[in-house]
Amino acid sequence: MIFIGLAVHFNSYAKYDFKLGLGNLNEYVGKIQTDDQGTLNLLSVNPVVIFSLDYEYTPKILFTPDIGFTFPKSDRDENTNRFSFYSTLNLKYKMNDIYLLTGMGLFFTSISGAGGEENLNNGNSVDSFPLPDKVVVARNLIMNFGLGYNINEDFDILVHSFIFNLESKDQRAFSIGTNIHFHFGEFN
Amino acid sequence: MKTKFLLLLLFLNVQIKAFKLNNNVNLAFKKESISVNLAQGFCTNIGISDDEFLTIIEDAVSDYWNKVPTAKLKLTRGSKVSVSTNFQTGLICNSGTNCDPNPLLEVDNDILISCNNNLTNFPSSSILGVTVPNHSSGSTLLGSLIIINDRADTQFDTKSRDEKVAIIAHEIGHALGLGHSPVRDSLMYYSTIPTRRSLGRDDIDGITYLYPKQQPITCGTVITENSTPQWPSFLLGFLFIYLVYLKLRPRLAHSRS
Numbered sequence: 001m002i003f004i005g006l007a008v009h010f011n012s013y014a015k016y017d018f019k020l021g022l023g024n025l026n027e028y029v030g031k032i033q034t035d036d037q038g039t040l041n042l043l044s045v046n047p048v049v050i051f052s053l054d055y056e057y058t059p060k061i062l063f064t065p066d067i068g069f070t071f072p073k074s075d076r077d078e079n080t081n082r083f084s085f086y087s088t089l090n091l092k093y094k095m096n097d098i099y100l101l102t103g104m105g106l107f108f109t110s111i112s113g114a115g116g117e118e119n120l121n122n123g124n125s126v127d128s129f130p131l132p133d134k135v136v137v138a139r140n141l142i143m144n145f146g147l148g149y150n151i152n153e154d155f156d157i158l159v160h161s162f163i164f165n166l167e168s169k170d171q172r173a174f175s176i177g178t179n180i181h182f183h184f185g186e187f188n
Numbered sequence: 189m190k191t192k193f194l195l196l197l198l199f200l201n202v203q204i205k206a207f208k209l210n211n212n213v214n215l216a217f218k219k220e221s222i223s224v225n226l227a228q229g230f231c232t233n234i235g236i237s238d239d240e241f242l243t244i245i246e247d248a249v250s251d252y253w254n255k256v257p258t259a260k261l262k263l264t265r266g267s268k269v270s271v272s273t274n275f276q277t278g279l280i281c282n283s284g285t286n287c288d289p290n291p292l293l294e295v296d297n298d299i300l301i302s303c304n305n306n307l308t309n310f311p312s313s314s315i316l317g318v319t320v321p322n323h324s325s326g327s328t329l330l331g332s333l334i335i336i337n338d339r340a341d342t343q344f345d346t347k348s349r350d351e352k353v354a355i356i357a358h359e360i361g362h363a364l365g366l367g368h369s370p371v372r373d374s375l376m377y378y379s380t381i382p383t384r385r386s387l388g389r390d391d392i393d394g395i396t397y398l399y400p401k402q403q404p405i406t407c408g409t410v411i412t413e414n415s416t417p418q419w420p421s422f423l424l425g426f427l428f429i430y431l432v433y434l435k436l437r438p439r440l441a442h443s444r445s
Contacts, residue, residue: 028257031386036372038383082393109258111397120368121378123315129367134214138258138400164257170250173257 021050023179225266295331332363
């Protein structure tokens with residue numbers, strides 16, 4: 001309701017710019033072990049597509065909602081799939097060609113499997129283990145902070161961080177995104 | 189449908205890919221806060237006291253399962269509890285691989301860890317732990333039992349403290365409803381690795397599948413007294429945006445005039 005109110009309020013002044021972005025979302029940096037040597041994840045390839053809109057409140061202040069999604073992938077096993085998508089609402093402050101961005105939103109993680117069983121070692125024998133057989137979606141509230149650069153009228157780049165579970169020391173996590181946006185400009 | 193339980197064994201070496209479940213009905217605790225308790229006075233051969241064991245349990249939950257950003261679980265170090273000696277000497281299952289849990293070892297609630305020296309449970313010194321979710325109702329898991337190999341020749345005591353933490357964390361993963369993972373970088377790989385530092389991607393996916401976080405609110409569920417309140421971060425976010433707006437308002441007014 002607050003966001004709808006803000007949007008209606010802004011709309012009386014707004015110019016807007018539709019953007020399409022491509023990028024990479026490096027999830028939960030430093031939280032995931034990636035090999036049997038104890039290495040933690042620092043950089044991972046996780047392509048993301050972003051649809052975004054800049055509402056111009058003033059020439060320096062913009063209201064920027066966006067929606068992004070990653071490509072479904074099977075990750076560490078072909079039997080399960082993971083897919084993430086998010087929606088954030090941000091304020092953007094422009095300083096010449098550089099801009100700061102901050103906001104919040106929801107991050108969804110979908111995990112699914114087709115069911116069945118897989119044989120795996122279990123002690124000194126092999127047993128059949130049930131595979132996941134439904135779609136489960138986890139939903140996280142996230143905060144978003146970013147620093148961007150307007151390359152020209154058509155393109156800008158953004159480095160940003162989604163912060164998960166800000167209030168929880170144990171579960172707090174950072175996902176780092178790097179995006180390039182193409183500006184389609186205002187349309188009617 | 190009859191629930192099929194697997195008897196889960198953590199073996200010492202050898203070879204195993206994505207997360208699996210350890211039962212065929214997606215068994216999971218319905219509450220978010222789960223205690224991990226220790227059966228008092230049963231550990232004689234694993235080289236640690238009950239108090240040291242509790243600190244290992246504490247590290248196992250805080251270094252591993254409580255760190256998943258997309259799961260709603262909050263595991264806590266429980267306490268030493270007095271239980272029947274059946275937990276020290278008894279069979280965990282009455283029959284074979286598809287475990288028929290021994291009712292004498294049923295865990296009333298949450299997770300109980302007990303040292304156990306039964307040679308049928310532990311036919312080898314290299315099998316370090318066995319876990320069975322042995323108390324359920326429908327798809328709701330009510331209690332799980334973890335037994336640790338306390339034979340005279342157990343290899344548990346030869347492990348470093350970090351490895352012991354990882355072994356207990358692995359068994360807690362089973363107690364929560366996870367099966368084995370086929371990838372070595374996952375905690376739920378069937379064998380221990382000495383360089384375990386954190387959960388793998390497969391572990392995070394698995395525990396998220398069973399215990400998905402639902403922020404800022406959980407639709408259609410009743411919040412129990414054990415629930416972690418989700419609204420503070422939601423409120424904090426709105427407050428933050430509003431403060432940014434207040435801070436910028438004079439400039440906005442100026443730039444628009």
